[in-house]
Amino acid sequence: MTLTDRIEQSLAQAVERAQSPGVSRLSAALHYAVFPGGHRIRPQLCLAVAEACGDRDTRAADAAASAIELLHCASLVHDDMPCFDDAFLRRGKPSVHVEFGEPIALLTGDALIVLAFETLGLGATRSAKRLAALLATIATAVGAPNGIVAGQAWECETAIPLREYQRAKTGALFVGATAAGAIAARAEPGPWRALGALLGEAYQVADDLRDVLCSQEELGKPIGQDAARLRPSAAAQLGIGGAKARLEHLVQAAVQSIPECPGADRLRARIEAQTAMFFPKQLAREAA
Amino acid sequence: MTLTDRIEQSLAQAVERAQSPGVSRLSAALHYAVFPGGHRIRPQLCLAVAEACGDRDTRAADAAASAIELLHCASLVHDDMPCFDDAFLRRGKPSVHVEFGEPIALLTGDALIVLAFETLGLGATRSAKRLAALLATIATAVGAPNGIVAGQAWECETAIPLREYQRAKTGALFVGATAAGAIAARAEPGPWRALGALLGEAYQVADDLRDVLCSQEELGKPIGQDAARLRPSAAAQLGIGGAKARLEHLVQAAVQSIPECPGADRLRARIEAQTAMFFPKQLAREAA
Numbered sequence: 001m002t003l004t005d006r007i008e009q010s011l012a013q014a015v016e017r018a019q020s021p022g023v024s025r026l027s028a029a030l031h032y033a034v035f036p037g038g039h040r041i042r043p044q045l046c047l048a049v050a051e052a053c054g055d056r057d058t059r060a061a062d063a064a065a066s067a068i069e070l071l072h073c074a075s076l077v078h079d080d081m082p083c084f085d086d087a088f089l090r091r092g093k094p095s096v097h098v099e100f101g102e103p104i105a106l107l108t109g110d111a112l113i114v115l116a117f118e119t120l121g122l123g124a125t126r127s128a129k130r131l132a133a134l135l136a137t138i139a140t141a142v143g144a145p146n147g148i149v150a151g152q153a154w155e156c157e158t159a160i161p162l163r164e165y166q167r168a169k170t171g172a173l174f175v176g177a178t179a180a181g182a183i184a185a186r187a188e189p190g191p192w193r194a195l196g197a198l199l200g201e202a203y204q205v206a207d208d209l210r211d212v213l214c215s216q217e218e219l220g221k222p223i224g225q226d227a228a229r230l231r232p233s234a235a236a237q238l239g240i241g242g243a244k245a246r247l248e249h250l251v252q253a254a255v256q257s258i259p260e261c262p263g264a265d266r267l268r269a270r271i272e273a274q275t276a277m278f279f280p281k282q283l284a285r286e287a288a
Numbered sequence: 289m290t291l292t293d294r295i296e297q298s299l300a301q302a303v304e305r306a307q308s309p310g311v312s313r314l315s316a317a318l319h320y321a322v323f324p325g326g327h328r329i330r331p332q333l334c335l336a337v338a339e340a341c342g343d344r345d346t347r348a349a350d351a352a353a354s355a356i357e358l359l360h361c362a363s364l365v366h367d368d369m370p371c372f373d374d375a376f377l378r379r380g381k382p383s384v385h386v387e388f389g390e391p392i393a394l395l396t397g398d399a400l401i402v403l404a405f406e407t408l409g410l411g412a413t414r415s416a417k418r419l420a421a422l423l424a425t426i427a428t429a430v431g432a433p434n435g436i437v438a439g440q441a442w443e444c445e446t447a448i449p450l451r452e453y454q455r456a457k458t459g460a461l462f463v464g465a466t467a468a469g470a471i472a473a474r475a476e477p478g479p480w481r482a483l484g485a486l487l488g489e490a491y492q493v494a495d496d497l498r499d500v501l502c503s504q505e506e507l508g509k510p511i512g513q514d515a516a517r518l519r520p521s522a523a524a525q526l527g528i529g530g531a532k533a534r535l536e537h538l539v540q541a542a543v544q545s546i547p548e549c550p551g552a553d554r555l556r557a558r559i560e561a562q563t564a565m566f567f568p569k570q571l572a573r574e575a576a
Contacts, residue, residue: 026437128416143403154310
């Protein structure tokens, strides 16, 4: 089975567990928020690291990867709501609150967070130490004071430091993905955190560039959000050329940071293929 | 240490872990949403059951109890938001969204959910089987399709069945509290579910009665919500006399449902003292 198949299958099983004909609108919204997905970059990264570390028992890695993607989906649903970005489009279709209303959108995010931890608990039961480590790693990546929720909360402060803001809002879950992949495969997570941090920063710089370079149709979500909301952006701080150079540097550094492990070559190839997609088409065209 | 001391201490430690001077508003809101608390009925119940089962290692029970209370607090913060109850008062002070704004209220609920599972993972690490069972039990009590989130989601359906709605919205976390208390003490959770279900239903009937009988000052939250929102209510369906009789029956049945265990007598006394507080003062006066 490919990594993609494993991810889609374990997400489908998780969302299925939360379904009930009684609460039909919440059930439909949970499915809508998770399928069809985007590139599933974070769970791909988690599974790729587990595989590179020589994972033989894939259940824990599958559980961690789908927990991470469910938490990512939850953050998108809540971020799009009127009190935050008020974004009407996500992955090329109406946002959850546009399609189902605000109450269901709020509940969908909550239910996805709970489902993520439930999924982790169901899949990673072979060792208490490993389950506890996965739980702590993933919770740190999404909660306060250093995870996604804290990243969003920086937007409510008067001064927003670019690095800390982006590290919490985007980087933390990438670090969570590489660390969880290593833990699932019974490897030490420490050496894998740099890869997650560098890829997370690269992804955020790419996202900032896309926000100014791409069209709404290409992205499947509203553009120009950083400028409109006065949010710090690498494109604004470094210029497009500077941001592109930073992105190239980060991708190279990420590939070089891969620790010694049984599947290092294959992982390098995977990371190179994945990060190639980070570059907006417009930049590739300009560079050509 | 009393059960109350244990609860307040472990909640304080959990909230402290989520604090950061950077995201100062989220940090303040997290504290505000948890302290000062209400009666802490659910964590009291969890610890009382663990104690009755002969719990000697209190760490797992403390972690489970505070996770349950953090999840309860999260549900209150999100329920009070404008897209749900639009309630301006909670525990006698302005609701989190009134005090801190909607974005921070949304994030506070999210952060409390994550913190709950993180707290559980940190406290219940001695046995994988026990951590996994606590995780599944608590997630079921709050997520979809049978927990608090589903209970809220019933309000978005066209027809709301009273029993299923209240079982999910209120009963599930009481069942989670008794089952988690048993699991934390290495006892079988099955026989303890009835106690949680009966107490949860009793609490909900009492809450419905308070909504029509008490003043806003007594409750510290807006009254008349069920009628205003056309929500099913035991007081409306059974009348005040009928609801009071039902409450008395449920409390008696709860006490009688307590399984054989080392601390059954003490637990019975605790449950009787706690449920005495369920009866609105107005009813006691009428009965006298």
